[in-house]
Amino acid sequence: MSHNAVRFLAELSQDPVSMEDYWKDPDSFLAAADLTAEEREVLRSGDAARLEGLLGRSSPLLMSQIHFPNPFKRKPKPKPKPASTPAPAPKPAPKPKPKPAPKPAPKPKPKSKAA
Amino acid sequence: MPQGRLNVVGTGYLVAGQITPQALACMRRADKLFYLIADPVTCAWIEGLNPSAESLADAYGEDKPRHDSYREMVERILAPVRGGREVCAALYGHPGVFAFPSHEAIRRARSEGFEARMLPGISAADCLFADLGLDPGADGCQMYEATAFLYRRRRFDPVVPLILWQVGAIGISTCPAEFRSTEGLRLLVEVLARDYPRDHEVVVYEASPLPVCRPKVLRVALEDLPAAEVSGFSTLLVPPRGPAETDWEMVGRLTPPQT
Numbered sequence: 001m002s003h004n005a006v007r008f009l010a011e012l013s014q015d016p017v018s019m020e021d022y023w024k025d026p027d028s029f030l031a032a033a034d035l036t037a038e039e040r041e042v043l044r045s046g047d048a049a050r051l052e053g054l055l056g057r058s059s060p061l062l063m064s065q066i067h068f069p070n071p072f073k074r075k076p077k078p079k080p081k082p083a084s085t086p087a088p089a090p091k092p093a094p095k096p097k098p099k100p101a102p103k104p105a106p107k108p109k110p111k112s113k114a115a
Numbered sequence: 116m117p118q119g120r121l122n123v124v125g126t127g128y129l130v131a132g133q134i135t136p137q138a139l140a141c142m143r144r145a146d147k148l149f150y151l152i153a154d155p156v157t158c159a160w161i162e163g164l165n166p167s168a169e170s171l172a173d174a175y176g177e178d179k180p181r182h183d184s185y186r187e188m189v190e191r192i193l194a195p196v197r198g199g200r201e202v203c204a205a206l207y208g209h210p211g212v213f214a215f216p217s218h219e220a221i222r223r224a225r226s227e228g229f230e231a232r233m234l235p236g237i238s239a240a241d242c243l244f245a246d247l248g249l250d251p252g253a254d255g256c257q258m259y260e261a262t263a264f265l266y267r268r269r270r271f272d273p274v275v276p277l278i279l280w281q282v283g284a285i286g287i288s289t290c291p292a293e294f295r296s297t298e299g300l301r302l303l304v305e306v307l308a309r310d311y312p313r314d315h316e317v318v319v320y321e322a323s324p325l326p327v328c329r330p331k332v333l334r335v336a337l338e339d340l341p342a343a344e345v346s347g348f349s350t351l352l353v354p355p356r357g358p359a360e361t362d363w364e365m366v367g368r369l370t371p372p373q374t
Binding site for chain 1: 131172175181185206213216217260280281324328348
């Protein structure tokens with residue numbers, strides 16, 4: 001990659017009006033630039049592979065990584081707690097104990113006869 | 116010993132064309148300039164800007180977890196700060212958008228008592244808004260990292276534009292030479308198809324890295340996404356499936372009384 005190619009691209013990138021002029025007539029624009037014939041041809045092509053060959057390879061250097069969890073280290077889910085502890089059910093009123101059946105009245109003792 | 120200082124700046128996506136004057140000044144005056152730039156032309160231009168320039172790209176490794184690379188970058192950035200120097204770290208795009216090393220370097224520098232700041236830059240989303248004519252103020256905008264969107268079951272609104280970052284790297288935790296996550300894209304289609312028709316048009320977008328290249332704008336049906344040319348540079352735009360509903364009662368409450 002020549003210093004002239006770098007300077008050409010850097011200067012062109014800073015002037016949007018020149019960029020529009022480039023797209024209107026790229027051949028004339030490139031002809032006026034201080035570049036080699038090969039550089040003009042490759043830049044004119046816009047072909048990604050050829051540009052890579054001339055300028056070097058771009059690499060998507062990702063600068064962010066989400067912490068991806070390890071599925072083999074998955075923590076077991078905790079048992080769900082009940083939403084609220086329900087109030088204990090009221091104890092049923094104790095059933096009244098049945099009254100014992102009344103004892104039968106004792107039979108009157110028979111009166112003894114006088115002599 | 117002079118007090119060290121850290122400035123973190125962004126270089127945008129178009130060689131020198133999207134660098135703010137503030138960022139340029141920091142890069143020029145730094146005692147030590149680090150850079151993390153995706154394209155070789157911008158790298159060459161930066162090296163001509165400041166003779167102390169040093170790339171951080173060699174911190175990546177084919178099978179090396181990206182988080183290890185980020186920690187190494189942070190240590191390399193902080194070393195000259197601790198030595199009392201004015202340091203500038205230049206990252207592509209916006210230095211604070213999907214960029215862990217920048218935020219971490221600033222956090223650590225401040226915790227050690229050094230001045231540290233981040234200057235805003237032009238992110239991939241900003242380029243997308245301009246190139247696709249999308250106004251995030253019109254219908255809103257929701258953005259997620261693509262892998263996290265899947266495994267965190269993000270709740271989203273299908274009538275609001277949806278932007279998914281790092282869509283070419285679904286499930287990839289290293290930094291390989293080639294990014295290709297076909298299975299990840301299939302899973303993404305499976306999830307999105309619950310809320311969008313399978314023939315819903317989505318846009319694979321890549322900002323132009325050079326002034327002699329147009330931005331990549333690839334419009335495909337959702338179901339065709341796994342077969343589309345999606346790279347590590349790609350961002351996915353899922354347009355709304357339809358208009359949002361209007362709450363007429365709320366409209367009434369927001370409308371000033373007629374006089």
